[in-house]
Amino acid sequence: xxxxxxxxxxxELISEVPEVVIQRLPLYVRVLSQFTNMLGGDVISSExxxxxxxxxPAQIRKDLSYFGRFGKQGRGYNVDMLETKLRSILGLDRTWxxxxxxxxxxxxxxxxxxxxxxxxxxxxxxxxxxxxxxxxTISGLKVQPISNLTNSVEKLDIKIGIVAVxxxxxxxxxxxxxxxxxxxxxxxxxxxxxxxxxxxxxxxxPVLSLKSMTYYMR
Amino acid sequence: xxxxxxxxxxxELISEVPEVVIQRLPLYVRVLSQFTNMLGGDVISSExxxxxxxxxPAQIRKDLSYFGRFGKQGRGYNVDMLETKLRSILGLDRTWxxxxxxxxxxxxxxxxxxxxxxxxxxxxxxxxxxxxxxxxTISGLKVQPISNLTNSVEKLDIKIGIVAVxxxxxxxxxxxxxxxxxxxxxxxxxxxxxxxxxxxxxxxxPVLSLKSMTYYMR
DNA sequence: GTTTGTGAAGGATTTCACAGCA
DNA sequence: TGCTGTGAAATCCTTCACAAAC
Numbered sequence: 001x002x003x004x005x006x007x008x009x010x011x012e013l014i015s016e017v018p019e020v021v022i023q024r025l026p027l028y029v030r031v032l033s034q035f036t037n038m039l040g041g042d043v044i045s046s047e048x049x050x051x052x053x054x055x056x057p058a059q060i061r062k063d064l065s066y067f068g069r070f071g072k073q074g075r076g077y078n079v080d081m082l083e084t085k086l087r088s089i090l091g092l093d094r095t096w097x098x099x100x101x102x103x104x105x106x107x108x109x110x111x112x113x114x115x116x117x118x119x120x121x122x123x124x125x126x127x128x129x130x131x132x133x134x135x136x137t138i139s140g141l142k143v144q145p146i147s148n149l150t151n152s153v154e155k156l157d158i159k160i161g162i163v164a165v166x167x168x169x170x171x172x173x174x175x176x177x178x179x180x181x182x183x184x185x186x187x188x189x190x191x192x193x194x195x196x197x198x199x200x201x202x203x204x205x206p207v208l209s210l211k212s213m214t215y216y217m218r
Numbered sequence: 219x220x221x222x223x224x225x226x227x228x229x230e231l232i233s234e235v236p237e238v239v240i241q242r243l244p245l246y247v248r249v250l251s252q253f254t255n256m257l258g259g260d261v262i263s264s265e266x267x268x269x270x271x272x273x274x275p276a277q278i279r280k281d282l283s284y285f286g287r288f289g290k291q292g293r294g295y296n297v298d299m300l301e302t303k304l305r306s307i308l309g310l311d312r313t314w315x316x317x318x319x320x321x322x323x324x325x326x327x328x329x330x331x332x333x334x335x336x337x338x339x340x341x342x343x344x345x346x347x348x349x350x351x352x353x354x355t356i357s358g359l360k361v362q363p364i365s366n367l368t369n370s371v372e373k374l375d376i377k378i379g380i381v382a383v384x385x386x387x388x389x390x391x392x393x394x395x396x397x398x399x400x401x402x403x404x405x406x407x408x409x410x411x412x413x414x415x416x417x418x419x420x421x422x423x424p425v426l427s428l429k430s431m432t433y434y435m436r
Numbered sequence: 437g438t439t440t441g442t443g444a445a446g447g448a449t450t451t452c453a454c455a456g457c458a
Numbered sequence: 459t460g461c462t463g464t465g466a467a468a469t470c471c472t473t474c475a476c477a478a479a480c
């Protein structure tokens with residue numbers, strides 16, 4: 001075990017671009033859109049961008065260079081243009097549908113969070129396994145039994161699964177999502193799920209974040 | 219600009235141990251505590267740990283070796299013992315007090331989240347700047363004006379600031395926390411705040427996480 | 437004069453592979 | 459035999475430094 005000695009075409013097929021770079025692009029978008037909203041120069045330098053993000057200008061230029069030449073020497077980057085390009089690279093120039101699984105306290109908070117839809121993430125369905133909740137309408141979504149999930153994925157063009165179930169059944173739910181063809185999972189349950197390697201999982205776990213800060217405290 | 223060519227004692231004072239390693243330790247703790255709860259062998263190998271976390275056994279052994287020799291050749295690691303050691307390394311063998319700033323929708327969700335206190339993170343105070351909310355009691359906490367913050371930090375031994383205010387005033391609030399002596403911040407606002415480099419910030423931003431997944435979707 | 441884009445250098449992290457111990 | 463702990467090798471990522479472009 002484990003995986004790939006045949007990176008003959010790993011290098012070819014799977015992204016030239018390092019994962020860390022991809023994870024930084026949304027940070028750039030975030031700063032740029034703050035800039036667009038303010039009035040102020042429509043051009044920004046890697047130096048300025050870097051100071052807003054507490055990183056080095058060279059890193060920003062290097063990151064951007066994986067995707068093209070977006071700047072002008074002597075001036076910098078056009079804010080609007082760069083934001084547009086990055087959004088397009090990230091696939092943020094369209095909307096993405098998501099399903100929430102788990103309609104307890106956490107799931108309700110997720111579906112009523114107003115931050116998703118302005119950014120193009122549309123929660124269009126909700127699932128649970130409790131008889132008490134199935135059939136109810138919460139934040140405009142009719143709660144369905146999990147057994148409907150696979151069907152809905154296709155019918156409603158669901159691309160993202162949001163896991164908001166207790167840790168005890170999270171792996172099971174994630175297996176169902178994967179089985180249903182979901183390749184992107186936002187996981188609120190405090191565990192590292194096992195998934196095939198074409199599935200991307202991002203975890204949201206504030207306690208985990210706190211636990212890596214205590215090391216630095218005295 | 220920018221920082222340190224004098225890493226003469228960077229190496230000495232600031233952690234030998236790479237930041238990435240520190241960020242992985244809580245993952246190990248999380249798996250180990252799941253193991254303790256299940257019955258089953260009280261010994262675990264780096265191989266088993268790795269398979270639970272989808273990483274390599276060598277990485278786990280290397281990470282642990284920064285802190286000592288916790289295993290026994292031919293057997294593996296004692297689950298209880300390793301969990302205890304890691305908790306102690308991370309400073310999780312005590313409790314830590316936290317203050318929440320921002321008592322809107324998000325702040326209320328944070329203070330009523332039942333996941334913090336069992337892990338030793340005690341939210342013992344709440345702040346806001348809205349006259350409408352100040353003085354009310356929410357989840358057992360009396361909401362105070364932000365001007366009380368610096369005072370409370372000492373009086374209530376607050377070590378962690380949790381930022382749950384709108385993005386527009388997040389930097390300002392973070393400046394106040396830093397000014398008040400807070401060195402660890404959990405930031406729910408969607409921005410990368412500027413802080414001195416002895417302050418650790420961890421961001422919780424589900425939209426940001428989603429935005430780095432869309433790149434991989436077709 | 438200013439700032440980008442980028443090979444090359446340097447540093448950090450991961451993986452290998454095996455000696456040593458139970 | 460089985461698995462850890464760890465130097466050495468390999469890989470990955472960041473920073474440097476400067477030619478080219480505006």
